[in-house]
Structure formats: structure tokens, C-alpha cells
Amino acid sequence: MSISKAILDVLEQSSWIRKMFEEGIQLKKEFGEKNIFDLSLGNPLLEPPEKFKKKLIELSNSDEKGLHRYMPNQGFQSTREKVANSLAKESNFPITAEELIITTGAAGGVNAILKSILNPNDEIIVFSPFFVEYLFYIKNHNGIPVIAKTDENFFPDLSDLSKKITKNTKGIIINSPNNPTGVLYPIEIIEKIGEILSSKEKELGTEIYLISDEPYRKIIFDNKKYPFIFPHHDRSIVVTSHSKDLGLAGERIGYIALSPKDKDKQVLYDALVFSLRTLGHVNATAIMQKSIEDIQEESVDINIYKQKRDYIYDELIQIGYECVKPDGAFYLFPKSPIEDDAKFVRILQNSKVLTVPGRGFGLAGYFRISYSVDDWVLEGSIEGFKKAFESIK
Ligand SMILES: Cc1ncc(COP(=O)(O)O)c(C=O)c1O
Numbered sequence: 001m002s003i004s005k006a007i008l009d010v011l012e013q014s015s016w017i018r019k020m021f022e023e024g025i026q027l028k029k030e031f032g033e034k035n036i037f038d039l040s041l042g043n044p045l046l047e048p049p050e051k052f053k054k055k056l057i058e059l060s061n062s063d064e065k066g067l068h069r070y071m072p073n074q075g076f077q078s079t080r081e082k083v084a085n086s087l088a089k090e091s092n093f094p095i096t097a098e099e100l101i102i103t104t105g106a107a108g109g110v111n112a113i114l115k116s117i118l119n120p121n122d123e124i125i126v127f128s129p130f131f132v133e134y135l136f137y138i139k140n141h142n143g144i145p146v147i148a149k150t151d152e153n154f155f156p157d158l159s160d161l162s163k164k165i166t167k168n169t170k171g172i173i174i175n176s177p178n179n180p181t182g183v184l185y186p187i188e189i190i191e192k193i194g195e196i197l198s199s200k201e202k203e204l205g206t207e208i209y210l211i212s213d214e215p216y217r218k219i220i221f222d223n224k225k226y227p228f229i230f231p232h233h234d235r236s237i238v239v240t241s242h243s244k245d246l247g248l249a250g251e252r253i254g255y256i257a258l259s260p261k262d263k264d265k266q267v268l269y270d271a272l273v274f275s276l277r278t279l280g281h282v283n284a285t286a287i288m289q290k291s292i293e294d295i296q297e298e299s300v301d302i303n304i305y306k307q308k309r310d311y312i313y314d315e316l317i318q319i320g321y322e323c324v325k326p327d328g329a330f331y332l333f334p335k336s337p338i339e340d341d342a343k344f345v346r347i348l349q350n351s352k353v354l355t356v357p358g359r360g361f362g363l364a365g366y367f368r369i370s371y372s373v374d375d376w377v378l379e380g381s382i383e384g385f386k387k388a389f390e391s392i393k
Helices: 005-013 015-031 051-062 077-089 107-118 133-140 160-164 187-204 265-278 286-291 302-319 341-350 375-391
Strands: 100-103 125-126 144-148 171-174 211-212 236-241 254-258 369-371
Touching: 015 341, 051 100, 051 286, 077 100, 077 254, 077 286, 100 107, 100 265, 107 133, 107 171, 107 211, 107 254, 107 265, 125 133, 125 160, 133 144, 133 286, 160 187, 171 187, 187 211, 254 265, 302 375, 341 369, 341 375
Parallel strands: 125 144, 125 171, 171 211, 211 236
Antiparallel strands: 100 254, 236 254
């Protein structure tokens, strides 16, 4: 076979996740779609705002010349200006179009960042549990993922972070609100991360990027405020998308914003534009760029996600599950009532509830629930959660 050995290895390793996915499809066939309660997928449920749809119609009728041609790879000037203005207002930090690049979602953005900053064998620190794609993205660009721990609240374990930073550390990726835990990092944690990075940079004579992957930034509950990284570290990079906040996951639209305080900002900017181009993303689609530029202050109805969080969290606690109550995104990460999370996920599966074992996110002993599903799915899952819990007593 002439397929890459590295890819074959990855396919082999992830085959049990695939197997579970396939078994889920089989179960739905066997028992009917309405009798299987699938909480395994992180697919945004809520539809884009009306203003987005109106703008699409307007754009499709537009006579503007050149709208569909090649453009500067960093994105339309008008889009970058409008997104930067909105971000500057939201973050209270002077971001301009010169610090902003429109990307093909956060996934495209993270890859462009890693391609731009990594030399072979440079290390990138991520906190477990993590969005598993980070490991692949880091390896895509010849980097080495280094895993740091989180504490009992799933906040970064700062002393472990200090220990994991070496001469080879090129950056750390944080993700808040977090996939898979839903946890929002408080400002104190961000401040301390900034302090640790600065003191390690001095100690080791290196430069370390703080990369904040924040596609769930606007999905925050109970009026909590989002702590931006910009004031806390000069070499900071924000990467995000409208996959979740505007419900546009399939449209692949997002952006990268650099800190105006980074002394190497211009070189990094040029490197990012080059990387986007040569990774083959080239630029986010013209129509999507134009369609989001005037709806930066809009979002899907966050309250619907909050109601779903409250419902499933309260039900699980009542049954006896242990779980950190998260402040954002649309996931819960309860403790598995037995040590073997993969085994418990199978028990749930036998009770017709589909979830993902924590080990799939680098932290065994937990499982992930996505509550970005219709209410009937959440309500229907409760009986299975009860049955599974009772069965292991
Ligand atoms: C933490 C995290 N980062 C990045 C992404 C990729 O998002 P996008 O659709 O913007 O590429 C996801 C998608 O689920 C995610 O959960």
C-alpha cells in the first residue's frame, strides 16, 4: 500500500472512535433515529441570524465588479476593518485591520499559526483534556505536542505549566470556553499564564507565543465577562471563527488577530498570509467574508444553550453523576462513575445514549456530552443515564 505510514498509524489508533461512530449509525438503523440519543457530536445546533440570510440574498444579487475574483490573501480590507473595529470594542484593545487576517475557520487559522511559528521539534503546550485535533495540527507542522495538566476545575495547572516549559517551547494553546469541558478560564488564570510566560522567556532567553483558540468566546452564560489575552502577554494571538456564535460551521469563516504589542507583528502577519496561501486555503470565501462583516455584534440565541446546560446538568447531578458546572460552550465533562471511561461509554451506548470517552480528549476517567442537540434528544437521554448509573452500583 502506498499510503503514508504516519496517516495509517493515526487511522489505526483512532479506529475505536470510528468504530463507536459506526456502531451509533448501526444502532440508529436498528432502533430508529428517534430512539437513540446522540450526544456525541459537537455540531452547532442553532441557525444563523436572519440578518445573515438577508445579506446572502443581497450579495447574490449584487452587481459589484470583482466580488468573486482573487483577493488579498489576508481578506477584504472592508471585512478586516469591520471585524477589527468590533473586536477592538469587545476586547477594549486597539486592534486594527493591520493585525487581522480572515481565515477558513479556527481550524485553518490554527494551522496557519503553527506553520508560521514552528521549527522542527519545537514544542507546543496544550492542556488536557484538549480538542484532539490540536495534536494533529502540531504534528502537521513538525512540532511536538507537550501535555500539561488541568486542576479539579479543569483550569490550567500553573505549576505543571511552569515545569513543562523548556528551551524548545514555542507556544501554548489555550481554549476557553473549552471543548470538551465547557469551562471558562477566569482572568486571574490568564494573568498568571502571562506572568509565567514572561518569567520563563527571561529565564530561558526564548520567546513564547500565547495562542488563544476561542471559537466559543461568545457562548458564555450568566453574564460572565470574557477575559482577553492581549493585555497579559505581548506575543499573543487570538484565533476564532463564526462556526458556533453565528452557526456557520459549514461555511469555514473565522479570523486571526495579533497583538499590536508584538514587536515582530509584521513578520508574523506576512508569515501567516503566506502560510494560509501555501496550505491551500488561500483565503476564506468572498461571499462569507462580505456576509459576516456587518453582523459582528450578532450571535445565535445563547440563552437556548444555557437552558440546555441547566437542564442536563441538573438532571445528571440528581441521578448522582459528578460534574463541574461549565460557564460556556455546549459541552459537559462528567466524571465516569467507573474508572474505565470507554467501558462506561459502552454501558451508556447499551442504554441508547451516545457520548465520547474522556480518553479521546487526553483525559481518561471522564466522558463528554454535547448538549447542542434538540430538546427531545436531551430529555430522551435521561432514562439511559439513570439506567447506566444504576447498573454499575
Ligand atoms: C476547541 C476548538 N477549536 C477549533 C475548532 C474548529 O472550529 P472551526 O469550525 O472554526 O474550524 C473546534 C470545533 O469544534 C473546537 O472545538
